[in-house]
Amino acid sequence: MGYAHDYAAAIMQRGRVPMPPVDFVPNWSDGPRKAKYYPGVDSLPLPAADYPADASLDRAFGFADSAPGAGEFDLTSLSGMLLDSYGLTGRRLGVQANTDLSALPFYPxxxxxxxxxxxxxLYPVSVYWVSGPNGPVTPGVHYYSTRHHTMQRLLTGDVSGEVREALGGYGANTDQYLVLGIKYWQNSFKYNSFSFHAVSMDLGAAVQTWRMWAGARGLSVEPAMWFDEARLQKLLGVDGEEEGVFAVVPLKWAQGQASSPTGPVSGDVSVRHRDIERSREVFTFDALLKMQAATSEHAARRPAPGALAPAAAPPVNPQLPLAPLPAARPMPGDVRTVLRRRRSSFGRFDASRPVTAEQLAACLAASSTGSRLGGDTGTGTGTGVRLAKLYAFVNHVEGLEPGAYEYDPDARELRLVKAGRPGEFLQRNYFLSNYNLEQAGAVLVPTVRTSAVLDAVGDRGYRLVNATIGAVAQSVYTACSALELGCGVALGFDNVSYIEELGLDATGEAPLLIMMIGNERPAPADFRYEIA
Ligand SMILES: Cc1cc2nc3c(=O)[nH]c(=O)nc-3n(C[C@H](O)[C@H](O)[C@H](O)COP(=O)(O)O)c2cc1C
Incomplete structure (x- = not known):
C-alpha cells in the first residue's frame, strides 16, 4: 500500500486527530501571490470573446439537445474559456460572514x-499553453496571467512534441495543449499538510469549468491525468517538489491538425524563466512532499480501460423508502452568464423560503453528471465508471420530509437513509463559523471509495478522486447560479461523523465535501464592481 492510503486516512480523521504540524500559524504578511510572477517576459494580449446565448448550462450537462463535441478551438475561444474560468471578472464587496470581511474594501x-x-x-492552478506550428502564434510555451488576461511567453520554439511524447499516445492528433500545474506554496502557506487535499480538488473545479464552458458550445475538453510528469516539469522549468503537473488538455485546433509529431523530442528542452516568489520564507511539509512523490511515481502508467470498475460507487439500496423527485428545473442560462453570477453564500442562507424539489433535482443531476471527468480518467459518461455517489441532507425542501437521503442518478430519485431534521447534526460537525447549515435548504455530500480507487489504479488515483470532487463542487455551484439559489461548499467538517451518520463503513465510502444549497436573505448588502 502506498503513502496515499495513509494520507487519505489522516485526512478523514483530522477532525479528531489533528495532522502535523499542529502548531502551524500562517504568516499572512509574508504570503505568496495568487499567481506566478515572471518578470521581464513578453505578454500577448488575448482577444475579446463573445459567448453564444444558446450555450446553456443544460447543454453543458447534456440535459438539453447538446452540440456534438466536434468543434475546434481558436485563440478567441481559448481566451474566452480562460477568462470565464480563472480570469478575474470582478471584485467581491458583498457583506458576508467570513473573517476577511473587514479587509475587502482595501484595494491591496x-x-x-x-x-x-x-x-x-487561493487559485493555485497554473495554466500553460504549449502551442506548435498549427496555432495562431509563434510556437512556444506561454503562461496564462490571470491578473492581466494575457499569455506570457516563457519559451519560443516548437516543443509540442515534448508534450505529445509525455502523453504516451493520448491526444496525439493536435499540437496545442493546456498543461495544468499546481504550485503548492500558493496554497500550503495557509493549509500546510492539508494542502494536497484541497489543491487536487481545485484542479477538478478548474477543469470542470472548462468542460461546461466548452461542452455547451460544441467544443470538447478531455483531460489526461496520466503522463510522464517529470518530463513536463522539466519542460516547464519547475522544481519537481514545488509544482506538480496534474493534467493536460489537448485542444482540437481550428487551423488544422498536426499529422505527425513536430518539435524537438529530445527531453532536454526547458523553460529558463523562473517564477519569483514573493514570500521571503517558504516552508515545506512532509505530507505534501510525500504526496507529490507518491502520486507522481508511476505517473505515466495509465490504467487499462475498466481498471476502475472495482472502485465504482455502490448502487442505491432498493430496500430503503423511495422519495420521488420531479423533473429537474431547466437551466437555460448561458454558461458564461451563470459563471459570472456564481459566488459562495458565506453565511447568507435564509430558510424562510424553502428550496423547490425541482431545484434540488437539478442540483443533484448536475452534481452527478459533473462528476464524470472524461479524458483518460476512465470516468466519462458512456463506458466510464461512476466514482461519486451523492447524499442529501434535507432541511427545507418543498414536498420532502427532512432527513438524510441517498441519490439514485439513473432513476433520478431519492431513498431515505435516516428520517428527522439534520440541522443540529450538520452544525455540530462543521468547524467554521461562517455558515448556519440549518438555514440551507439542503446539504449535498459526494462520497468516493477512495481506498478502492487507490487499490485499483495506484496512488495517483488520489488526484483523480479529488479532481472528481472538485468537478462536482464546480457543477453544483454553477447549477445554483443558474437556478437562482445560493451555494457554498466546505471541507471543514468531521468526515468520521458523516461516515457514522450515513452508515458508510461497510462500503468504504469517504464523504469528501459538503455542498450547501438554499435561498439567501433578500437583498443582501453588496456593491457591484465588474471588471470583465
Ligand atoms: C475544494 C474547495 C474547498 C472549499 N472549502 C471551503 C470551506 O471549507 N469553507 C468555506 O467557507 N468555503 C470553502 N470553499 C469555497 C471557497 O472559499 C470559495 O470558492 C473562494 O473563496 C472563492 O469565493 P467565491 O466562491 O465566492 O468565488 C471551497 C471551495 C473549493 C473549490
Whole structure:
C-alpha cells in the first residue's frame, strides 16, 4: 500500500486527530501571490470573446439537445474559456460572514472573483499553453496571467512534441495543449499538510469549468491525468517538489491538425524563466512532499480501460423508502452568464423560503453528471465508471420530509437513509463559523471509495478522486447560479461523523465535501464592481 492510503486516512480523521504540524500559524504578511510572477517576459494580449446565448448550462450537462463535441478551438475561444474560468471578472464587496470581511474594501487586499471556485480562494492552478506550428502564434510555451488576461511567453520554439511524447499516445492528433500545474506554496502557506487535499480538488473545479464552458458550445475538453510528469516539469522549468503537473488538455485546433509529431523530442528542452516568489520564507511539509512523490511515481502508467470498475460507487439500496423527485428545473442560462453570477453564500442562507424539489433535482443531476471527468480518467459518461455517489441532507425542501437521503442518478430519485431534521447534526460537525447549515435548504455530500480507487489504479488515483470532487463542487455551484439559489461548499467538517451518520463503513465510502444549497436573505448588502 502506498503513502496515499495513509494520507487519505489522516485526512478523514483530522477532525479528531489533528495532522502535523499542529502548531502551524500562517504568516499572512509574508504570503505568496495568487499567481506566478515572471518578470521581464513578453505578454500577448488575448482577444475579446463573445459567448453564444444558446450555450446553456443544460447543454453543458447534456440535459438539453447538446452540440456534438466536434468543434475546434481558436485563440478567441481559448481566451474566452480562460477568462470565464480563472480570469478575474470582478471584485467581491458583498457583506458576508467570513473573517476577511473587514479587509475587502482595501484595494491591496481586494478579493477578485473568478468563474471557478477554489479552496480558500487561493487559485493555485497554473495554466500553460504549449502551442506548435498549427496555432495562431509563434510556437512556444506561454503562461496564462490571470491578473492581466494575457499569455506570457516563457519559451519560443516548437516543443509540442515534448508534450505529445509525455502523453504516451493520448491526444496525439493536435499540437496545442493546456498543461495544468499546481504550485503548492500558493496554497500550503495557509493549509500546510492539508494542502494536497484541497489543491487536487481545485484542479477538478478548474477543469470542470472548462468542460461546461466548452461542452455547451460544441467544443470538447478531455483531460489526461496520466503522463510522464517529470518530463513536463522539466519542460516547464519547475522544481519537481514545488509544482506538480496534474493534467493536460489537448485542444482540437481550428487551423488544422498536426499529422505527425513536430518539435524537438529530445527531453532536454526547458523553460529558463523562473517564477519569483514573493514570500521571503517558504516552508515545506512532509505530507505534501510525500504526496507529490507518491502520486507522481508511476505517473505515466495509465490504467487499462475498466481498471476502475472495482472502485465504482455502490448502487442505491432498493430496500430503503423511495422519495420521488420531479423533473429537474431547466437551466437555460448561458454558461458564461451563470459563471459570472456564481459566488459562495458565506453565511447568507435564509430558510424562510424553502428550496423547490425541482431545484434540488437539478442540483443533484448536475452534481452527478459533473462528476464524470472524461479524458483518460476512465470516468466519462458512456463506458466510464461512476466514482461519486451523492447524499442529501434535507432541511427545507418543498414536498420532502427532512432527513438524510441517498441519490439514485439513473432513476433520478431519492431513498431515505435516516428520517428527522439534520440541522443540529450538520452544525455540530462543521468547524467554521461562517455558515448556519440549518438555514440551507439542503446539504449535498459526494462520497468516493477512495481506498478502492487507490487499490485499483495506484496512488495517483488520489488526484483523480479529488479532481472528481472538485468537478462536482464546480457543477453544483454553477447549477445554483443558474437556478437562482445560493451555494457554498466546505471541507471543514468531521468526515468520521458523516461516515457514522450515513452508515458508510461497510462500503468504504469517504464523504469528501459538503455542498450547501438554499435561498439567501433578500437583498443582501453588496456593491457591484465588474471588471470583465
Ligand atoms: C475544494 C474547495 C474547498 C472549499 N472549502 C471551503 C470551506 O471549507 N469553507 C468555506 O467557507 N468555503 C470553502 N470553499 C469555497 C471557497 O472559499 C470559495 O470558492 C473562494 O473563496 C472563492 O469565493 P467565491 O466562491 O465566492 O468565488 C471551497 C471551495 C473549493 C473549490
Amino acid at each position: 487586499l481586494a478579493n477578485w472573483s473568478r468563474g471557478s471556485a477554489s479552496g480558500g480562494g
